[in-house]
Amino acid sequence: MKLLEYQGKELFKRVGIPVPKSQHASTAADVKAFITSNPGSWVVKSQVLMGGRGKAGGIKFADDAAQGETIANELIGKVLKGVQNPEGEEVKSLLLEAKLGIASEAYVSITIDRATKKPVIIVSAQGGMDVEEVAEKHPDAIVKYWVDPAAGFSPFMARQLAFAAKLPTGFHKAFPKIVAGLYQVFMDYGANLIEINPLVLTKDGDVVAGDAKVDLDDNGLYKHPDIAKWNKESPEDEDQMNAVAIGLGMSNYAKFGGNVGTIANGAGLGMGTMDAIRNAGGEAANFLDIGGGAQAELVKKSYALVVSNPNVKAFFINIFGGITRGDQVAQGIVDALSGGDLRKVPLVVRLTGTNAEEGRKILDKAGFIPVETMDEGAARAVALANGAN
Amino acid sequence: MSIFLDKNSKIIVQGITGREGLFHTGRMLAYGTNIVGGVTPGKGGTKIESGQLVFNTVKDAVEATGATHSIIFVPPFAGADALWEAYDAGITLAVCITEGIPAHDMMRVVATTPGMRIIGGNCPGLISPGKSLVGIMPGGIFKEGRIGMISRSGTLTYEIVDGLTRAGLGQSTCVGIGGDPIIGTTFVDCLRAFASDPETDAIVVSGEIGGSDEEDAAAFIKEHLPNKPAVAFIGGRSAPKGKRLGHAGAIISGNTGTPESKVAAFAAAGVPVADRPSDIPKLLAERLSALTV
Numbered sequence: 001m002k003l004l005e006y007q008g009k010e011l012f013k014r015v016g017i018p019v020p021k022s023q024h025a026s027t028a029a030d031v032k033a034f035i036t037s038n039p040g041s042w043v044v045k046s047q048v049l050m051g052g053r054g055k056a057g058g059i060k061f062a063d064d065a066a067q068g069e070t071i072a073n074e075l076i077g078k079v080l081k082g083v084q085n086p087e088g089e090e091v092k093s094l095l096l097e098a099k100l101g102i103a104s105e106a107y108v109s110i111t112i113d114r115a116t117k118k119p120v121i122i123v124s125a126q127g128g129m130d131v132e133e134v135a136e137k138h139p140d141a142i143v144k145y146w147v148d149p150a151a152g153f154s155p156f157m158a159r160q161l162a163f164a165a166k167l168p169t170g171f172h173k174a175f176p177k178i179v180a181g182l183y184q185v186f187m188d189y190g191a192n193l194i195e196i197n198p199l200v201l202t203k204d205g206d207v208v209a210g211d212a213k214v215d216l217d218d219n220g221l222y223k224h225p226d227i228a229k230w231n232k233e234s235p236e237d238e239d240q241m242n243a244v245a246i247g248l249g250m251s252n253y254a255k256f257g258g259n260v261g262t263i264a265n266g267a268g269l270g271m272g273t274m275d276a277i278r279n280a281g282g283e284a285a286n287f288l289d290i291g292g293g294a295q296a297e298l299v300k301k302s303y304a305l306v307v308s309n310p311n312v313k314a315f316f317i318n319i320f321g322g323i324t325r326g327d328q329v330a331q332g333i334v335d336a337l338s339g340g341d342l343r344k345v346p347l348v349v350r351l352t353g354t355n356a357e358e359g360r361k362i363l364d365k366a367g368f369i370p371v372e373t374m375d376e377g378a379a380r381a382v383a384l385a386n387g388a389n
Numbered sequence: 390m391s392i393f394l395d396k397n398s399k400i401i402v403q404g405i406t407g408r409e410g411l412f413h414t415g416r417m418l419a420y421g422t423n424i425v426g427g428v429t430p431g432k433g434g435t436k437i438e439s440g441q442l443v444f445n446t447v448k449d450a451v452e453a454t455g456a457t458h459s460i461i462f463v464p465p466f467a468g469a470d471a472l473w474e475a476y477d478a479g480i481t482l483a484v485c486i487t488e489g490i491p492a493h494d495m496m497r498v499v500a501t502t503p504g505m506r507i508i509g510g511n512c513p514g515l516i517s518p519g520k521s522l523v524g525i526m527p528g529g530i531f532k533e534g535r536i537g538m539i540s541r542s543g544t545l546t547y548e549i550v551d552g553l554t555r556a557g558l559g560q561s562t563c564v565g566i567g568g569d570p571i572i573g574t575t576f577v578d579c580l581r582a583f584a585s586d587p588e589t590d591a592i593v594v595s596g597e598i599g600g601s602d603e604e605d606a607a608a609f610i611k612e613h614l615p616n617k618p619a620v621a622f623i624g625g626r627s628a629p630k631g632k633r634l635g636h637a638g639a640i641i642s643g644n645t646g647t648p649e650s651k652v653a654a655f656a657a658a659g660v661p662v663a664d665r666p667s668d669i670p671k672l673l674a675e676r677l678s679a680l681t682v
């Protein structure tokens with residue numbers, strides 16, 4: 001679960017990481033009212049999850065209430081588009097923040113390093129820029145420390161990093177405390193990634209988090225019901241919401257641009273099914289991992305979700321039976337999808353395992369197209385999507 | 390021989406009286422797995438229908454049965470606790486089937502259980518065909534033989550194994566290492582074990598996009614397995630880029646994690662990458678026959 005900036009900064013405040021004075025606002029009237037009672041220069045920041053929102057025009061400056069209202073009217077409801085999100089993301093709310101006098105900008109993040117199975121702290125003196133670009137052009141400008149999760153964080157790690165990254169001396173005193181806070185948020189809330197970019201050294205000598213990027217592990221959200229609730233207030237991803245709404249795992253469904261709908265049992269087989277469709281000259285309309293049991297009700301809801309995408313012209317259900325008998329799987333699919341209330345598209349079903357032959361007969365009788373192999377199924381579905389009979 | 394387990398390995402089931410645990414215990418017993426007991430707190434002293442004793446704690450189970458291996462079927466919130474309990478009781482290999490354990494829990498478990506091999510979580514387990522099944526794989530599709538198989542997924546593994554078996558290529562051991570970001574046993578750990586297994590002639594590595602486990606596997610094969618042919622597969626090559634990859638993650642792995650990087654790494658190691666699972670048996674047979682000439 002990715003958090004919006006104002007939500008991430010709420011977590012920062014809880015552990016004492018300094019953030020600029022700010023106000024979250026959802027309407028132009030709120031913006032106007034806030035600046036009226038707090039006169040001065042304010043930064044108006046679109047609350048979106050995409051990277052590069054500044055370049056996309058999502059950050060503006062307001063010197064008085066009227067200007068703030070105009071900007072808010074312009075930004076709220078606007079769809080920001082960037083290199084990383086060509087589809088765009090709608091701005092639903094704004095964060096008003098005190099303008100900082102910037103002396104220097106640094107970068108600090110903590111993430112899980114899969115290879116070493118440890119948290120890694122990453123620091124660079126080149127903050128405020130796209131960090132991937134820094135990594136590519138100036139790999140030496142990025143320094144890392146791998147923390148032993150059994151021992152935890154100790155301030156020397158941050159000191160070592162600050163010197164190695166050649167952070168301006170103005171950062172040095174505050175830096176260990178900020179990284180300690182960051183590590184606390186990382187561990188306490190089970191983050192995949194927590195990033196401050198830029199970490200700002202102000203002209204007054206304060207060190208403040210200029211931005212907050214927090215991505216929490218969905219599997220750990222049950223430990224933080226108060227934060228899991230935030231996602232309901234500002235859903236980050238339509239696919240995830242749709243998946244959860246029908247009882248699938250959050251990342252079990254993703255919509256793409258092709259015209260062949262897919263359902264598979266298992267994430268690996270789901271990806272393999274998409275690949276098979278590509279190999280057959282087509283494109284999948286989605287990824288959907290229906291999981292192990294594949295009960296009739298879930299099959300029905302999953303099918304309905306996939307065909308709710310009008311681009312879907314043909315469907316490929318790829319079930320590797322394994323334990324479940326092929327005839328049972330087939331009967332389940334027929335029971336689930338024979339009702340009259342679902343949009344019908346040509347449906348290819350691949351069945352394997354014991355009693356697969358009987359299963360294919362059941363499917364054939366119900367007007368579906370049974371196949372034996374994944375390659376064959378993908379080829380048939382692609383042909384059907386392209387108008388073959 | 391096989392890696393990680395053999396016919397005599399004594400196995401307990403953590404969560405043996407739960408729905409999944411009980412169901413798969415029955416399947417494993419039917420396959421011939423040496424299950425010596427199980428654990429469900431509060432049900433100590435009872436027996437399941439097939440006669441295996443249930444204990445209250447892993448410690449009790451290990452003391453009474455001498456078990457060395459455990460397979461874990463518990464809810465995600467109890468996953469880390471179950472692994473720590475296994476470690477505390479002296480279990481040397483734990484297969485964690487549970488899906489959805491928080492990555493931070495796994496990170497702490499891995500850092501604090503030195504010497505215990507953990508397979509998974511979120512994995513289908515492992516099988517040495519004809520000897521022992523410690524997992525939820527459908528035993529019927531496997532065949533005893535000399536191909537080592539390692540995979541990040543469940544059903545895609547079955548897809549590939551089914552093809553191998555139909556082509557007459559039996560398996561020595563098949564390990565499903567699991568699809569989570571933090572897992573106990575990596576491809577390289579498995580390859581190291583296969584390297585010294587005289588009964589494994591060739592290896593199939595079934596990976597997927599994300600992380601750098603495949604790149605590490607390719608480097609290991611190049612360096613340490615010159616005499617064991619390998620064939621790879623990468624699932625998700627048609628997936629659009631980026632959805633779940635954060636910025637900092639991209640820094641650590643540089644250009645790794647993309648299918649291009651993984652294919653290039655295997656190519657550099659002389660390992661062919663199959664375009665489709667159904668191509669794997671043929672590629673493997675070619676590599677094996679080239680070896681015997």
